[in-house]
Amino acid sequence: MTTRGWHADVPLLTAYLAGSLDAVGGASVEQHLVRCADCRAAIADIVRAPVLKRAWAGVRDTVESPALPLAVRLARRCGVSEPVAVLLAATTSLRTAWLASAFVALGFATAAVLLGGADLLAPFLLVAPMVPVLGVAAAYGPHTDPLESLVGTTPYGRSRLILVRTLAVLVSVLPVTALLGLLLPGPLWLTAGWLGPALALVPVLLALSSFVGPRTGSAVVAIAWSGVVLLSLRVVPATWPVEATQQLVYLALALVSVVVLVVRTHRDRMIGATL
Known part of the structure; x- marks a missing residue:
């Protein structure tokens, strides 16, 4: 086809728009339209204005608003607002690689207990409470947060970001972790006993991080908890780290840590307001 002496008629243009032409015919008409202003004007008269408007709107929306990442879409379906979903999607410890490695470690720890029996609870008790601690440590921090500059220059408070993550x-x-705990041999209360230290170590980490940062704080918490579990193997029963008396200690630690965290957060806000 050339633009000299030939133009696509209305039936041909209509068939092209309807997609009823074969591959060769459709490609020929399309190439002709690229070079022929008269046929482009003719096809514009055939296309209904609302259809054309919707098509261009779709193109504009696709270019200006690309598809959100899977993590953001999942969070939005759970009712999370888009700004919060974007902040969550940038969290290192919520990415597939980190979660997969955490669950693999939990799986191996659970398998070790199943093969060793109730007297060998140390692998699970060592790993299970530390997974959320390490996840929280990786969830924020000026040196690891890809949105650090955004957080520092917007009204979205760091304390709120830390809490959400x-x-x-x-x-x-x-x-x-709770599902894997159901597989543990031994008394039924053991399936939930690890939750006490798991939930207590997180506020302990947050409070400690307000002084020394998340990396050092997570290292201190990990060493301290490992010492509790490993040293208990020599002199007390395997369930000692999660028994009732120790649960009260974890609760007290959590309460003290929350108080410290609140005081530190309030102090930081006061300092920020004076600068």
């Missing part, structure tokens, strides 16, 4: 880490990790 902490809750997201707990929601993503604890259900799977």
Whole structure:
């Protein structure tokens, strides 16, 4: 086809718009339209204005608003607002690689207990409470947060960001860990006993991080908890770290940590307001 002496008639243009031409015919008409202003004007008269308007609107929306990442879409379906969903999607410890490695570690720890019996609870008790702690440690921090500059220059408070990401880490990790806990041999209360230290170590980490940062704080918490579990193997029963008396200690630690965190957050806000 050329633009000299030939133009596509209305039936041909209509068939092209309807998609009823074969591949060769459709490609020929399309190439002709690229070079022929008269046929482009003719096809514009055939296309209904509302249809054309919707088509261009779709193109504009696709270009200006690309599809949101899967993590953001899932969060939106759960009722999370888009700004919060975007902040969650940037969280390191909510990415597939981190979650997969955490669940693999939990799986191996659970398998070790199943093969060793109730007297060998140390692998699970060592790993399960530490997974949410390490997840929270990876969830924020000026050196690891890809949105650090955004958080620092917008009204979205860091304390709120830390809280949202902490809750997201707990929601993503604890259900799977709880299911694995059901497989543990021994008394029924053991399936939930690990939750005490798991939930207590998170506020302890947050409070400690307000002084020394998340990396150092997570290292201190990990060493301290490992010492509790490993040292208990020599002198007390395997269930000692999660028995009732110790649960009260974890509760007290959590309450003290929350108080420290609130005081530190209030102090930081006061300092920020004076600068």
